[in-house]
Each structure stands twice: as C-alpha cells, then as structure tokens.
Amino acid sequence: xxxxxxxxxxxxxxxxxxxxxxxxxxxxxxxxxxxxxxxxxxxxxxxxxxxxxxxxxxxxxxxxxxxxxxxxxxxxxxxxxxxxxxxxxxxxxxxxxxxxxxxxxxxxxxxxxxxxxxxxxxxxxxxxxxxxxxxxxxxxxxxxxxxxxxxxxxxxxxxxxxxxxxxxxxxxxxxxxxxxxxxxxxxxxxxxxxxxxxxxxx
Amino acid sequence: xxxxxxxxxxxxxxxxxxxxxxxxxxxxxxxxxxxxxxxxxxxxxxxxxxxxxxxxxxxxxxxxxxxxxxxxxxxxxxxxxxxxxxxxxxxxxxxxxxxxxxxxxxxxxxxxxxxxxxxxxxxxxxxxxxxxxxxxxxxxxxxxxxxxxxxxxxxxxxxxxxxxxxxxxxxxxxxxxxxxxxxxxxxxxxxxxxxxxxxxxx
DNA sequence: CCCCGGCCGTGACAGATGTCACGGCCGGGG
DNA sequence: CCCCGGCCGTGACATCTGTCACGGCCGGGG
Numbered sequence: 513x514x515x516x517x518x519x520x521x522x523x524x525x526x527x528x529x530x531x532x533x534x535x536x537x538x539x540x541x542x543x544x545x546x547x548x549x550x551x552x553x554x555x556x557x558x559x560x561x562x563x564x565x566x567x568x569x570x571x572x573x574x575x576x577x578x579x580x581x582x583x584x585x586x587x588x589x590x591x592x593x594x595x596x597x598x599x600x601x602x603x604x605x606x607x608x609x610x611x612x613x614x615x616x617x618x619x620x621x622x623x624x625x626x627x628x629x630x631x632x633x634x635x636x637x638x639x640x641x642x643x644x645x646x647x648x649x650x651x652x653x654x655x656x657x658x659x660x661x662x663x664x665x666x667x668x669x670x671x672x673x674x675x676x677x678x679x680x681x682x683x684x685x686x687x688x689x690x691x692x693x694x695x696x697x698x699x700x701x702x703x704x705x706x707x708x709x710x711x712x713x714x
Numbered sequence: 715x716x717x718x719x720x721x722x723x724x725x726x727x728x729x730x731x732x733x734x735x736x737x738x739x740x741x742x743x744x745x746x747x748x749x750x751x752x753x754x755x756x757x758x759x760x761x762x763x764x765x766x767x768x769x770x771x772x773x774x775x776x777x778x779x780x781x782x783x784x785x786x787x788x789x790x791x792x793x794x795x796x797x798x799x800x801x802x803x804x805x806x807x808x809x810x811x812x813x814x815x816x817x818x819x820x821x822x823x824x825x826x827x828x829x830x831x832x833x834x835x836x837x838x839x840x841x842x843x844x845x846x847x848x849x850x851x852x853x854x855x856x857x858x859x860x861x862x863x864x865x866x867x868x869x870x871x872x873x874x875x876x877x878x879x880x881x882x883x884x885x886x887x888x889x890x891x892x893x894x895x896x897x898x899x900x901x902x903x904x905x906x907x908x909x910x911x912x913x914x915x916x
Numbered sequence: 917c918c919c920c921g922g923c924c925g926t927g928a929c930a931g932a933t934g935t936c937a938c939g940g941c942c943g944g945g946g
Numbered sequence: 947c948c949c950c951g952g953c954c955g956t957g958a959c960a961t962c963t964g965t966c967a968c969g970g971c972c973g974g975g976g
Binding site: 857858859882883885886889890 | 951952953954955956957
C-alpha cells in the first residue's frame with residue numbers, strides 16, 4: 513500500500529522536480545500538488561493524504577500557517593515542513609503547528625523520501641543539529657508589543673507611520689523599538705529587524 | 715549524441731531533484747554537479763560541457779559572476795541562468811555576462827530541458843514577459859559611486875562606518891546616499907537599499 | 917494587600933540622518 | 947578654450963532616532 517502524498521511548493525520547477533523524484537519510489541504516490549498555501553489547505557482536505565509536504569515560503573498562507581490550521585481541524589495525516597532557511601525559530605514554529613517532520617532543502621534528496629516514510633510510520637524526523645540550535649537559542653526575549661512594533665518597522669516606515677498604523681503615540685513606538693534594539697544587541701532599527709527575522713522571532 | 719550538462723545549485727535537495735528530472739531525458743546527460751560558485755567554475759572548466767546551468771543565488775560566487783568569468787575566459791559552451799527572483803536587473807546582468815538562456819524557477823519543469831536543448835543548438839532563450847520588463851525598466855540612474863555607497867549601506871552600518879570602509883569623508887557618503895534616495899524616490903536609506911536590490915541595480 | 921512586569925505615554929537630550937548651498941578637482945566633448 | 951558632469955569635500959540646518967528618566971494604568975502572584 514503506497515504512501516499517499518500532497519506536496520506544496522510555490523516554485524513550479526522545483527515542485528515538479530521533487531514530484532519526479534518521489535515518483536521514482538514505488539512505495540510513494542503523489543496524489544496532489546499545490547502552489548500556494550490556500551491550495552495546499554484545499555488539496556489536503558480534499559485528498560486526505562497520509563503525508564502533507566509543505567514548503568514554508570509560499571504566497572498567501574505560509575506552510576506553517578497551513579500546518580497549524582490542518583492540525584487544529586483534526587487532519588489525520590502527518591505533516592513534513594520543508595524550507596530553504598536554516599532559522600531555528602522556524603523549527604520551533606513548525607513543531608508548535610503540529611508538524612512531525614522538518615527538513616532543509618540543503619539536505620540530500622534521498623532524505624525527503626526517507627522522512628516521508630518515517631513520519632508515515634508515526635515517527636518524528638528532525639535534523640539533530642537543527643534541534644540543538646533551536647534549543648540553544650531559547651525563546652524570543654521580545655514582548656508581544658515589541659514584536660508587533662518591530663514587525664511594523666520591517667517595511668521601512670518612519671516612526672510616525674508605525675505609530676499611526678498601530679494607533680499608538682510616536683513616543684511609545686520609539687520606546688518599544690529602543691527596547692527591542694537593546695534586547696537584540698542591535699545598533700539600528702534595521703539591524704534589529706534583520707536579526708529578529710533571522711532568528712525566526714518576527 | 716547527448717547534450718553534456720554541468721548544473722550548479724546550492725540547495726542539495728533541489729539540485730538532485732533537477733538532476734533526476736534531466737536524467738529522465740534520453741538526450742541529456744548531467745556530467746557534473748556543483749553546490750557553490752567556485753565549484754561551478756572548476757567543474758565547468760574541467761568537463762567542458764555543452765551547457766552550464768547556473769543558479770544565481772549561491773554561496774561564494776554568484777551564478778552571474780561565474781558566467782562572466784567563463785565567458786571572458788573563452789568557454790565554448792552555452793550558459794543558462796536559473797533563478798528564484800523575478801528581477802529584471804538580473805536578466806540584464808545575466809545577458810551582459812554572456813548567458814544564452816534565462817529561466818525562472820517558477821516556470822514549468824519541462825521548460826528547463828527545452829531551454830537546454832535550444833541553447834545547445836545555438837538559440838537564445840528568454841521569457842518574453844521578463845525581457846519586456848527589463849526593457850521597460852531602463853538602466854540604473856545611479857552613478858558608480860552611488861551604487862557602491864548604497865551597497866555598503868546594505869549591511870546596516872552607520873555613515874561613519876561606511877565612510878571608513880570606502881575611505882571617504884562622512885559628508886560625502888551622506889551626499890551620495892541622499893542623491894540615491896532622491897533618484898530612487900525612497901524615503902529612507904533602508905528603503906533605497908531595498909528598492910535598488912529589488913530592481914537588480916545593486 | 918502590595919509588588920512586579922507589561923504596556924502606554926510625556927519630556928528632554930545627544931547623536932545620527934537627510935537636505936541644501938557652496939566650492940574645488942578632474943576628464944571629455946563641443 | 948569653456949562648459950558640463952561626476953566625484954570629493956565642507957558647513958549649516960531641520961528633522962528623525964535612540965536613550966533615559968519619570969509617571970500612570972492595569973492584571974497576576976506572593
């Protein structure tokens with residue numbers, strides 16, 4: 513009995529190449545493909561596969577958001593998150609969203625098929641080095657408001673704009689921003705944004 | 715007689731998947747793979763393939779730099795650039811570097827094999843929509859110095875740091891930066907950096 | 917109950933940033 | 947030859963940023 517798979521990845525060439533790779537395995541069967549988060553959600557609900565393979569970076573809904581919604585709506589299959597970026601925060605978010613596997617696109621292609629088989633069998637699959645990095649990093653030191661303000665700052669707006677968008681006083685925004693910069697050890701707003709994103713805290 | 719190919723792409727899983735895809739075609743033969751720009755250069759020089767397929771975003775040397783060096787050192791084969799990002803400036807740079815084909819990873823996987831065959835036959839392969847966008851955009855309005863200063867500004871340093879790195883006076887750096895911000899219609903240094911990168915002018 | 921921490925705001929300050937006007941040095945083109 | 951434009955620099959100015967000190971409002975925990 514073949515493992516039934518839905519695969520979501522926005523870059524057509526990459527998606528089709530991965531499908532070609534998986535189709536070479538006689539015990540794996542790709543039953544549907546998706547190019548966006550919304551499609552991934554629809555396809556997974558429609559086909560109820562044994563394993564959903566989700567890229568994180570997709571237009572619309574991210575793979576992590578899709579995983580979270582599938583998980584909380586009682587999806588019975590396993591979820592494998594695949595991503596380009598080696599950000600420990602992603603691992604944490606993926607696990608919180610109910611994923612059972614987490615792979616980097618830097619890994620050998622054979623690992624994907626292996627991971628699919630293992631999660632289908634009920635195991636968890638996580639690169640040990642990544643898991644260690646995620647643990648070593650700890651949680652975000654930022655409060656909710658600070659994260660929110662920093663996120664808003666990511667679009668290169670002035671403090672006044674951010675304040676207007678969040679319905680806050682400019683002074684408050686500056687204070688939150690200053691706190692975030694301090695906590696992250698950055699020297700700029702821009703650097704703070706970049707560091708927080710890099711750690712997956714945004 | 716099969717078309718001999720060297721393929722360079724930093725993400726192992728994607729690279730191996732693409733190779734698997736190409737190996738399904740009886741008239742194509744992947745003779746070597748590379749995960750970095752330097753490897754790509756070495757492998758291409760060693761194997762002298764009919765076609766070199768180069769990703770742009772790679773550690774070390776970018777695919778465009780590799781193409782440029784191959785081209786100016788008299789490489790006899792054809793070069794196809796493949797990239798994730800839809801930046802018209804990339805197309806311009808790729809063409810200037812001597813590429814004969816330019817593909818986005820958003821394109822169908824079948825296009826890759828088709829493009830390889832066509833460039834091997836001496837044709838040029840460029841997505842018409844992308845070519846139009848590149849033409850519509852025009853050249854960079856920035857002078858050499860402005861581009862250089864803006865590039866240095868991308869790492870979130872202060873003006874003083876940039877001035878030190880480029881051996882310039884802080885006032886001059888501010889002037890160049892100000893000019894760049896004006897020309898690009900940005901409201902920040904950060905926004906200017908982002909816009910220039912987005913257009914491929916950096 | 918009181919204290920603590922998150923959150924919101926104000927006021928003040930130093931320093932960084934962006935803009936402008938101005939001048940000098942060069943090399944190329946009319 | 948002179949003019950123009952790129953490049954480098956200075957000085958001055960208004961504004962924006964980042965930091966600090968301070969106070970008030972709340973909700974949860976000891």
